[in-house]
Amino acid sequence: MSNESNLGWLSDKGYELSTHEKQAEFARKRCYCHTCRPIDYKDPDSVYMRLCPICGNKRCPKATDHRLECTNSNEAGQEGSIY
Numbered sequence: 073m074s075n076e077s078n079l080g081w082l083s084d085k086g087y088e089l090s091t092h093e094k095q096a097e098f099a100r101k102r103c104y105c106h107t108c109r110p111i112d113y114k115d116p117d118s119v120y121m122r123l124c125p126i127c128g129n130k131r132c133p134k135a136t137d138h139r140l141e142c143t144n145s146n147e148a149g150q151e152g153s154i155y
């Protein structure tokens with residue numbers, strides 16, 4: 073396993089991706105929640121604050137994982153949020 077951060081985002085499977093995989097890949101690249109793009113201190117581009125795309129709160133669970141519901145709240149300790 074190499075840890076070349078530049079390649080981390082791209083498929084390294086070495087074969088043509090199916091349309092479904094391409095869509096999933098596309099969604100991952102566009103999504104900046106912590107689940108899709110964990111902070112990696114070797115990759116400076118990944119180290120920044122994640123905000124919920126809907127309410128803009130960093131403590132909204134959706135900022136941690138896009139699969140969680142937006143709570144429209146910046147309350148600390150919300151279920152699912154890493155903050």
Ligand SMILES: [Zn+2]
Nearest residue numbers: 103105108138
């Ligand atoms: Zn996501």
Ligand SMILES: [Zn+2]
Nearest residue numbers: 124127132142
């Ligand atoms: Zn939200």
